[in-house]
Amino acid sequence: xxxxxxxxxxxxxxxxxxxxxxxxxxxxxxxxxxxxxxxxxxxxxxxxxxxxxxxxxxxxxxxxxxxxxxxxxxxxxxxxxxxxxxxxxxxxxxxxxxxxxxxxxxxxxxxxxxxxxxxxxxxxxxxxxxxxxxxxxxxxxxxxxxxxxxxxxxxxxxxxxxxxxxxxxxxxxxxxxxxxxxxxxxxxxxxxxxxxxxxxxxxxxxxxxxxxxxxxxxxxxxxxxxxxxxxxxxxxxxxxxxxxxxxxxxxxxxxxxxxxxxxxxxxxxx
Numbered sequence: 001x002x003x004x005x006x007x008x009x010x011x012x013x014x015x016x017x018x019x020x021x022x023x024x025x026x027x028x029x030x031x032x033x034x035x036x037x038x039x040x041x042x043x044x045x046x047x048x049x050x051x052x053x054x055x056x057x058x059x060x061x062x063x064x065x066x067x068x069x070x071x072x073x074x075x076x077x078x079x080x081x082x083x084x085x086x087x088x089x090x091x092x093x094x095x096x097x098x099x100x101x102x103x104x105x106x107x108x109x110x111x112x113x114x115x116x117x118x119x120x121x122x123x124x125x126x127x128x129x130x131x132x133x134x135x136x137x138x139x140x141x142x143x144x145x146x147x148x149x150x151x152x153x154x155x156x157x158x159x160x161x162x163x164x165x166x167x168x169x170x171x172x173x174x175x176x177x178x179x180x181x182x183x184x185x186x187x188x189x190x191x192x193x194x195x196x197x198x199x200x201x202x203x204x205x206x207x208x209x210x211x212x213x214x215x216x217x218x219x220x221x222x223x224x225x226x227x228x229x230x231x232x233x234x235x236x237x238x239x240x241x242x243x244x245x246x247x248x249x250x251x252x253x254x255x256x257x258x259x260x261x262x263x264x265x266x267x268x269x270x
Contacts, residue, residue, distance in 0.1 A: 001115065003122040005031045007070050009130040012138075017063035018146035018268050019261065020138050021056060022153045022213055024078035024131070025049035027069035034075065042107045044241060045072045047094075049156045051245040055236050056154060058258050062265065064152075065138050069131060074098055074107060076123040078131050079153070079211035084120075087211055091164070097123060102161050139217060139224060148223035148268040152261060153213045158239045159232035165207045171235050171253070172202040175210030175228035181218020182225040186267045190227065190260050197256040200235065225268060229257070 007029045026049050035043055059066050069078055076097055080087070084096035094100065099107050099114045108114050115123070135151075142149035159168050172194040176182040187204055194202025210218070210228040218226030233239045236250035 001037075001113070001119050003031070003034070003115075003119050003126065005029075005071065005075075005126055007031070009127040010070055010134060011066075011068045012134055013060070013066045014138070015060070015063045015065040017265055018142045018149045019062065019064040019265055020135070020142060020149065020151050021059050021064050021066045021261075022135060022151060023049065023052050023056075023066070023068045024153065024213060025069065025073045025155055026052050027071040027073070027075075029071045030075055037108055037110070037113050038074065039106060039109055041105060042074060042101065045074055046241070046243075047073060047098075047102045048243070049154070050233065050243045051237055052154050052156060054245055055156075055250055055254060055257070058254070059261075062258075062261055064261070065142070067131070067135055067138065071127050076120075076127050078128055079155075079213050081212045081216075082124055082128060087215070096120065096128075102158070102163060104163050135213070135217065143223060146269070148225075150264045150268045151213070151217050151224065151226040152264060153210065153226065153228040155208075155228060155230040156233045156236075157230055159234040169230075169232050170201040170203040170206065171232045172197065172200055172256070173206055173208040173228075173230040174202065174204045175208045175214055175230065176205060176226070177210045177215045177218060178205050181210055181214045181220070182227050183220045183267070186225055186264065187227070189263055189267070193256060193260050193263060197253070200253060200256065223268075225264070227264065229260070231257075 208230040235253040
């Protein structure tokens with residue numbers, strides 16, 4: 001199959017302070033020629049990190065730059081290495097161009113119709129490469145302008161996904177690649193903010209340690225601090241179809257997320 005898209009690979013807003021917020025899994029666009037190959041459930045793109053732009057609607061007030069994916073992770077996963085290598089060896093994961101859903105159901109109607117190497121390469125060239133080029137370029141700009149930079153990789157997931165973990169996830173899952181992508185001092189500060197958030201649970205480098213983006217771009221010895229936050233969707237939205245945003249619920253967690261980002265800025269601006 002040949003892959004083509006008319007949708008730009010990302011949306012980007014440049015800010016004024018040394019913080020870039022990346023949202024690699026919020027995209028929902030699937031080119032029509034690809035969508036017809038998906039199952040009915042796959043066409044609903046259920047594994048999307050829904051509504052994060054709305055949840056992080058304070059980003060502009062903070063002066064952050066914001067990079068937002070447009071295409072569904074079912075087209076290509078921007079938080080996976082370009083060669084598709086597993087980030088969690090020995091554990092169940094979805095690939096660079098997924099062929100199944102988080103609930104282990106097939107994504108493609110025809111199991112012989114999954115993308116081959118040529119199609120994967122086309123998707124990588126059209127979407128993955130431009131997104132990462134913009135991400136790297138903006139981090140370099142921020143570091144040059146401010147002497148340091150922070151990358152916040154924003155994610156969300158259903159609170160219960162048996163394929164990946166037992167039981168219910170903590171609400172605020174901070175990942176710093178086991179300390180490699182961010183100053184330990186900053187990581188502990190963020191964890192303390194999460195633990196002080198009444199009604200929510202928080203963990204650092206638990207099941208989610210940060211994906212390719214956190215691991216690739218975080219370089220604290222060079223002044224670039226990268227953190228992934230994987231939030232439970234139950235903290236701000238309806239976890240099942242039609243995946244509605246729940247403003248009254250979101251208002252509870254939003255101030256804590258903002259407090260974390262303010263702490264990140266305070267850290268890199270000192």
